[in-house]
Amino acid sequence: MRHHKLALCAEHYGEWFVAQTERAIEKYRMFSRDERVLVAVSGGKDSLALWDALLRLGYHADGLYIALGINDPIPYSDASLEKTRKFVDSGEWRVAKDDAPLAPRPTLYIVDIPAAYGKTIPEIARAKMRGQGRPCAACGLTKRYVMNRLALEKGYTVLATGHNLDDEIAVLFQNTLRWQTGYLARQAPVLPASREGLVKKVKPFCRFYERETATYALARSIDYIYDECPHAGGNLTNFYKTLLNQLETESPGSKLSFYLEFLRARGEGAFEQFNRVEELHACELCGQPTSAPERCAFCRMWNVSRIVE
Amino acid sequence: MRITYRDKQYETKPNITARDAIKKLGLDPESVLVVVNGKLTTDDVVLREGDEVKLVAVVSGG
Ligand code: SF4
Numbered sequence: 001m002r003h004h005k006l007a008l009c010a011e012h013y014g015e016w017f018v019a020q021t022e023r024a025i026e027k028y029r030m031f032s033r034d035e036r037v038l039v040a041v042s043g044g045k046d047s048l049a050l051w052d053a054l055l056r057l058g059y060h061a062d063g064l065y066i067a068l069g070i071n072d073p074i075p076y077s078d079a080s081l082e083k084t085r086k087f088v089d090s091g092e093w094r095v096a097k098d099d100a101p102l103a104p105r106p107t108l109y110i111v112d113i114p115a116a117y118g119k120t121i122p123e124i125a126r127a128k129m130r131g132q133g134r135p136c137a138a139c140g141l142t143k144r145y146v147m148n149r150l151a152l153e154k155g156y157t158v159l160a161t162g163h164n165l166d167d168e169i170a171v172l173f174q175n176t177l178r179w180q181t182g183y184l185a186r187q188a189p190v191l192p193a194s195r196e197g198l199v200k201k202v203k204p205f206c207r208f209y210e211r212e213t214a215t216y217a218l219a220r221s222i223d224y225i226y227d228e229c230p231h232a233g234g235n236l237t238n239f240y241k242t243l244l245n246q247l248e249t250e251s252p253g254s255k256l257s258f259y260l261e262f263l264r265a266r267g268e269g270a271f272e273q274f275n276r277v278e279e280l281h282a283c284e285l286c287g288q289p290t291s292a293p294e295r296c297a298f299c300r301m302w303n304v305s306r307i308v309e
Numbered sequence: 310m311r312i313t314y315r316d317k318q319y320e321t322k323p324n325i326t327a328r329d330a331i332k333k334l335g336l337d338p339e340s341v342l343v344v345v346n347g348k349l350t351t352d353d354v355v356l357r358e359g360d361e362v363k364l365v366a367v368v369s370g371g
């Protein structure tokens with residue numbers, strides 16, 4: 001039983017966790033030691049744990065923090081940036097695994113959305129969606145765009161995110177409930193850089209239970225942001241996570257087998273016919289790949305707000 | 310015996326396992342980690358009078 005790993009002392013748990021991370025990187029051929037990896041860090045447990053584990057393994061891994069300007073009703077963005085900075089300054093990541101060289105101080109890139117584009121994420125969402133609903137669509141679009149663009153501009157070939165097993169199966173469950181076959185075809189531990197202008201995306205933690213990444217963060221005394229984004233409360237993903245946890249409690253191992261069996265079926269081509277290749281071309285404003293005829297969704301969203309202003 | 314979860318305090322009777330205490334609070338054992346007297350532990354540990362128990366929600370971040 002995996003949870004008995006918890007009975008290991010903090011040091012041995014950390015070693016087990018880091019070795020499992022390396023196994024996932026190798027098994028899914030995520031990246032090699034020659035590649036430069038950009039880690040999307042949010043100040044949360046998963047992304048800081050991922051950055052920590054990659055540095056301990058001796059990979060060349062730098063961080064990207066995107067300041068979203070979400071500081072109401074709690075200073076979520078400010079506090080999470082602070083935790084991220086603290087992680088780099090603390091030098092915790094210096095404690096390398098025995099056989100790996102000590103990591104040099106990693107670079108932390110900070111992209112400040114309100115400073116760069118004139119609005120916070122809640123503000124652009126309100127302007128764009130007339131105050132309807134959550135800012136998550138605007139937030140997700142912005143984050144994806146900035147991650148890809150910065151990775152390319154700074155010469156990184158790989159973008160790594162801290163998605164864990166619980167994150168992956170919540171999405172898988174949602175896509176299965178709705179039989180979103182196109183999404184199912186594209187859900188994977190590695191999304192290759194299928195075309196010019198798109199960076200390869202990898203999820204080295206995709207086989208870790210969320211409690212395992214949280215345990216690693218605690219065992220390594222990583223000071224992460226414990227609060228959730230104020231806009232996350234009551235969202236569908238968390239509801240599905242709760243349901244899947246009930247299932248796991250009744251039937252241990254269900255979460256992992258749901259994911260691994262999906263990957264097996266996908267690997268056997270069960271969804272291949274739905275994996276249509278979209279026609280992409282360069283956005284006429286920013287040059288990033290897009291399926292839209294003229295300007296990409298990001299440029300449209302942030303421009304529309306300027307006209308509204 | 311006092312249990313802390315998300316900045317709130319709860320009282321339960323001692324000499325039950327952490328897992329039973331978690332269920333009594335209406336939480337799913339899968340969704341929390343158990344820290345007793347500052348040390349991360351498994352949820353089959355029996356909680357004693359005077360233990361300082363903290364439940365850490367595993368879901369966090371955005
Ligand atoms: S919950 Fe929504 S608004 Fe908050 S960080 Fe996640 S996607 Fe962005």
Ligand SMILES: [Zn+2]
Nearest residue numbers: 283286296299
């Ligand atoms: Zn564009």
